[in-house]
Amino acid sequence: MATIIEPTIFELSSPGRRGVKMPASDVPQTDSLPQHLLRSELPLPEIAEVDVVRHYVKLSKLNYSVDEGFYPLGSCTMKYNPKINEDTCRYPGFLFTHPLQPIETVQGNLALMFELQEWLKEISGFAGVTLQPAAGAHGEYTGVLMMAAYHKLKGDTKRTKMLIPDAAHGTNPASVGMMGMSVVTIPSDNRGNVDLKALEAACDDSVVGMMLTNPNTLGMFDENIEKVIEMVHGCGGLMYGDGANLNALLGIVRPGDLGFDVMHFNLHKTFSVPHGGGGPGCGPVGVGKALLDFLPAPLVGILEEGNDDEAPFYGFITPKNSIGRMKAFHGHFGGGMVRAYTYIAMHGPDGLKDISQYAVLNANYLQAKVRSHYKIPFDRICMHEFVAEGRFEGSDVRALDVSKRLMDYGFHPPTNYFPLIVPEALMIEPTETENKDTLDKFADALIKIAEEAKNQPELLHNAPSTTKFGRMDEVKAARELVLCCWLPEDYEAMV
Amino acid sequence: MTFIPTSPAETEAMLETVGVKSLDDLFDAVPKKHRFPKLNLPPALTEMEAAAHLNEMAMSNENVRQDLVSFLGAGAYNHYVPSVVDHMLRRGEFYTAYTPYQPEISQGTLQAVFEFQSLMANLTGMDVSNASHYDGATATAEAVSLAYAQYRGKRKRIVMSPALHPQYRDVVDTYTQGMGIETVGDEETNLTLSPESLTSYIDENTMIVIIQYPDFLGRIFDYKKVIDDAHAKGALVCVVANPTALLMLKTPGEMGADMVVGEAQPFGIPIWYGGPYLGFFTTKKSYVHKMAGRLVGETMDVRGQRSYVLTLTAREQHIKRERATSNICTNQGLLALAASVYMSVLGKEGLKEVANLCYQKAHYAANELSKLKGFKLFSSEPFFHEFTLECPKPASEVNQYLLDHGILGGYDLGNDYPELKNHLLVAVTEMNSKEEIDALVEVLKEM
Numbered sequence: 014m015a016t017i018i019e020p021t022i023f024e025l026s027s028p029g030r031r032g033v034k035m036p037a038s039d040v041p042q043t044d045s046l047p048q049h050l051l052r053s054e055l056p057l058p059e060i061a062e063v064d065v066v067r068h069y070v071k072l073s074k075l076n077y078s079v080d081e082g083f084y085p086l087g088s089c090t091m092k093y094n095p096k097i098n099e100d101t102c103r104y105p106g107f108l109f110t111h112p113l114q115p116i117e118t119v120q121g122n123l124a125l126m127f128e129l130q131e132w133l134k135e136i137s138g139f140a141g142v143t144l145q146p147a148a149g150a151h152g153e154y155t156g157v158l159m160m161a162a163y164h165k166l167k168g169d170t171k172r173t174k175m176l177i178p179d180a181a182h183g184t185n186p187a188s189v190g191m192m193g194m195s196v197v198t199i200p201s202d203n204r205g206n207v208d209l210k211a212l213e214a215a216c217d218d219s220v221v222g223m224m225l226t227n228p229n230t231l232g233m234f235d236e237n238i239e240k241v242i243e244m245v246h247g248c249g250g251l252m253y254g255d256g257a258n259l260n261a262l263l264g265i266v267r268p269g270d271l272g273f274d275v276m277h278f279n280l281h282k283t284f285s286v287p288h289g290g291g292g293p294g295c296g297p298v299g300v301g302k303a304l305l306d307f308l309p310a311p312l313v314g315i316l317e318e319g320n321d322d323e324a325p326f327y328g329f330i331t332p333k334n335s336i337g338r339m340k341a342f343h344g345h346f347g348g349g350m351v352r353a354y355t356y357i358a359m360h361g362p363d364g365l366k367d368i369s370q371y372a373v374l375n376a377n378y379l380q381a382k383v384r385s386h387y388k389i390p391f392d393r394i395c396m397h398e399f400v401a402e403g404r405f406e407g408s409d410v411r412a413l414d415v416s417k418r419l420m421d422y423g424f425h426p427p428t429n430y431f432p433l434i435v436p437e438a439l440m441i442e443p444t445e446t447e448n449k450d451t452l453d454k455f456a457d458a459l460i461k462i463a464e465e466a467k468n469q470p471e472l473l474h475n476a477p478s479t480t481k482f483g484r485m486d487e488v489k490a491a492r493e494l495v496l497c498c499w500l501p502e503d504y505e506a507m508v
Numbered sequence: 509m510t511f512i513p514t515s516p517a518e519t520e521a522m523l524e525t526v527g528v529k530s531l532d533d534l535f536d537a538v539p540k541k542h543r544f545p546k547l548n549l550p551p552a553l554t555e556m557e558a559a560a561h562l563n564e565m566a567m568s569n570e571n572v573r574q575d576l577v578s579f580l581g582a583g584a585y586n587h588y589v590p591s592v593v594d595h596m597l598r599r600g601e602f603y604t605a606y607t608p609y610q611p612e613i614s615q616g617t618l619q620a621v622f623e624f625q626s627l628m629a630n631l632t633g634m635d636v637s638n639a640s641h642y643d644g645a646t647a648t649a650e651a652v653s654l655a656y657a658q659y660r661g662k663r664k665r666i667v668m669s670p671a672l673h674p675q676y677r678d679v680v681d682t683y684t685q686g687m688g689i690e691t692v693g694d695e696e697t698n699l700t701l702s703p704e705s706l707t708s709y710i711d712e713n714t715m716i717v718i719i720q721y722p723d724f725l726g727r728i729f730d731y732k733k734v735i736d737d738a739h740a741k742g743a744l745v746c747v748v749a750n751p752t753a754l755l756m757l758k759t760p761g762e763m764g765a766d767m768v769v770g771e772a773q774p775f776g777i778p779i780w781y782g783g784p785y786l787g788f789f790t791t792k793k794s795y796v797h798k799m800a801g802r803l804v805g806e807t808m809d810v811r812g813q814r815s816y817v818l819t820l821t822a823r824e825q826h827i828k829r830e831r832a833t834s835n836i837c838t839n840q841g842l843l844a845l846a847a848s849v850y851m852s853v854l855g856k857e858g859l860k861e862v863a864n865l866c867y868q869k870a871h872y873a874a875n876e877l878s879k880l881k882g883f884k885l886f887s888s889e890p891f892f893h894e895f896t897l898e899c900p901k902p903a904s905e906v907n908q909y910l911l912d913h914g915i916l917g918g919y920d921l922g923n924d925y926p927e928l929k930n931h932l933l934v935a936v937t938e939m940n941s942k943e944e945i946d947a948l949v950e951v952l953k954e955m
Contacts, residue, residue: 016811016812022848022852032852032858034858035588036865038864040869042868043867045867046757052633052754052758052762057855057856057859065853068852069845070599076613076616076617077605077613080600086609097555101563101566106571107566108779108780109573109778110570111584115916118911118916119569119781121567121568135549147643148642148839161686183824183828184837186825186830187834190829190830234538264547266535266545289602289840290603290845291617291842292843293843340783344783345783347783348780348783348784348842348843355558361549361551362549366544370532371512371514374519374531378522394537445511449521482611486807489808491820498622499626499630
């Protein structure tokens with residue numbers, strides 16, 4: 014029998030216990046629905062309020078979080094989430110407006126959305142922005158649908174291939190797969206750039222376009238970026254930018270200026286929307302002129318211009334060749350757009366540039382501190398993240414072991430085994446919100462672990478040992494597939 | 509330098525360690541002519557100024573708690589959220605954590621998701637639930653992806669009810685643009701027919717039948733016959749359900765549904781001008797390998813402690829890349845927690861009370877409104893907390909009149925169904941007092 018640290022909410026249930034009660038009905042009683050339409054049982058927990066609170070507080074203490082410490086998870090941009098965002102997004106005027114209210118009653122929401130569209134256009138150099146997509150992958154699919162629609166409208170039906178570098182996030186090929194297109198993988202060269210020879214060979218009239226993360230997942234800004242885009246455009250393809258790594262580029266360079274045709278933003282990375290233990294995110298998409306008419310509908314637009322005395326009147330508009338709707342209603346307004354708007358408003362143009370400069374400085378500083386202890390396969394000035402190899406000559410220690418050992422030193426591990434082109438990859442993204450002391454301590458821990466890997470490898474193999482839980486049996490989880498728990502009384506009836 | 513903790517002296521020291529002279533020197537790889545663009549954005553606000561500015565924007569809206577009485581639903585419902593829910597969501601340990609890739613230090617999120625899966629499976633009468641989708645509409649589209657994968661792309665037909673939420677139908681159309689499939693059954697002429705009329709569209713080429721419960725017009729049907737007919741042709745059936753209604757109604761699982769999906773916003777999530785909400789996705793165990801999204805399973809750690817991990821990850825995009833069923837990565841984790849806390853703190857009895865209040869108040873409203881001259885219920889089918897009201901003039905005019913009296917009337921069905929331009933979809937929840945319902949009736953009587 015396994016030891017139980019915290020029972021499930023079902024195990025805490027006991028028949029007859031009550032939590033929050035609802036008021037008695039103030040209307041005359043109506044007959045109930047016909048019996049054959051009613052459910053026979055409602056097998057949900059019965060718990061008192063105090064026990065619910067204690068349960069979730071106990072669970073919360075089993076999590077590591079940005080509020081507790083350093084979280085250098087590569088390509089995830091785990092920066093500090095300003096507390097003020099948590100207040101602004103809960104103002105009653107935002108919290109309690111219905112998505113289908115008449116537009117004259119929600120001009121504040123529409124003004125916020127319109128300004129956020131304009132700000133994201135300015136930051137990225139694009140001609141149009143949709144706020145509808147719910148997350149990065151959702152934005153990617155939006156972009157791929159627009160690219161397909163663009164070629165289709167031109168009657169160019171033979172384009173079925175998407176070019177994707179070998180360092181790309183898995184969501185890129187998955188988005189393409191959902192559209193029934195095929196993927197052509199483009200290798201990286203020895204400086205971490207797109208291999209131009211391979212790209213040239215792949216560029217022909219069957220290419221839909223290319224999906225490129227820049228800086229890429231090695232943390233490298235592609236030194237031939239303009240050439241890459243020129244080649245893709247040269248064969249009639251469109252250039253997609255994965256904005257997951259935009260935290261390196263604010264006020265540094267605008268993807269639209271470089272020639273990208275479409276890019277998604279991750280407001281939950283770059284613009285401080287918290288990750289929520291897995292979501293919700295917010296994945297707006299920016300487009301250049303070529304794709305402007307294909308954006309999902311609706312967008313927020315000005316229906317009547319304002320003047321010195323009166324604000325403009327905002328409403329919804331539908332682009333001419335819109336691909337349609339990506340989700341119900343208008344996107345992640347409260348949890349995504351309001352927080353990101355607050356964050357951008359508090360930075361202004363100079364503050365945004367500071368973000369990227371310090372994100373890049375912190376990454377380079379860490380890289381410099383650990384360079385002589387870990388192999389850095391692409392060793393040049395990096396952008397906001399870098400990739401080291403978590404393996405050591407004469408030791409059987411792997412990247413996973415290094416990561417687990419970092420927990421013993423009180424840190425969240427970096428991203429492991431990604432990008433796939435680096436063996437035993439440790440992908441480290443410190444973000445701009447960490448101070449020098451934290452970076453020094455983290456570097457010291459990594460250096461110490463590198464020594465342990467050679468002299469006391471069992472410390473790494475057995476890590477973590479200071480956390481509340483040790484390593485998990487993932488094979489057992491997949492083999493037994495216990496995906497639900499039940500009320501104690503139901504469970505007894507089942508076995 | 510709003511949230512950057514580094515001092516000028518530390519900056520100098522760090523630059524020296526890196527081996528560059530200035531921050532700008534870190535960006536030599538960026539093409540010079542595009543480097544350091546001047547951004548035309550408003551100057552930075554302090555926290556105090558930002559709070560005031562945002563508050564002003566929020567105040568310029570008319571909200572349904574302080575300014576307007578609302579009978580508007582149509583996929584987003586104004587319910588009471590017990591205080592405990594937001595107190596739990598505001599714990600930084602939950603909301604500032606990432607997706608639980610490192611289970612040793614993420615057991616809080618993992619157990620909470622495991623419990624969410626259990627709660628949703630019990631609610632819908634299905635075997636398994638995933639960790640969430642973006643919203644009810646995208647969960648519906650992912651049901652199509654499951655069916656498409658189940659038949660390896662060989663079946664090419666979707667049969668869709670015209671009484672499925674119009675925006676959900678739009679999203680299914682958008683998502684499936686590249687699959688080379690046809691969608692049938694959703695013609696407006698089918699709106700007044702029984703759900704069994706969909707049977708005539710189901711053939712050996714049909715991968716999925718999608719129906720809503722209660723449907724978009726509020727009607728409750730027993731779908732057992734349609735589901736049996738679909739299964740006879742080998743098609744899967746997805747029921748898009750309202751979770752509050754499921755607290756009272758027979759589960760789609762009992763009717764034989766293969767997938768039960770929907771929008772769990774009514775469970776502890778504010779209407780928030782449309783999002784973020786919470787798509788749920790439940791199915792039978794036999795389809796678990798084809799299901800998209802994250803999944804948490806129970807296991808044990810090396811110390812013999814019960815624990816939880818993300819499992820069956822080989823289905824997902826980061827392993828399977830272009831062969832994955834879906835590209836989903838980030839989901840609605842924190843809102844799944846909201847729904848779990850909501851269900852837990854109201855508990856079985858509190859939830860039944862919510863459902864009963866919705867039911868009683870909606871029926872009182874329907875009864876009183878249909879007594880008014882020129883108004884009547886569109887359908888005699890049973891309903892839960894939302895019903896279609898035929899009005900003596902266009903719904904848009906009725907709504908404008910109500911808005912002048914501080915009431916959000918209902919959803920104008922003429923937006924989506926031209927033949928129903930005189931029809932309002934009216935939603936009533938536990939938030940609507942008898943006084944509010946009587947006011948609605950009174951205003952319409954004087955119209």
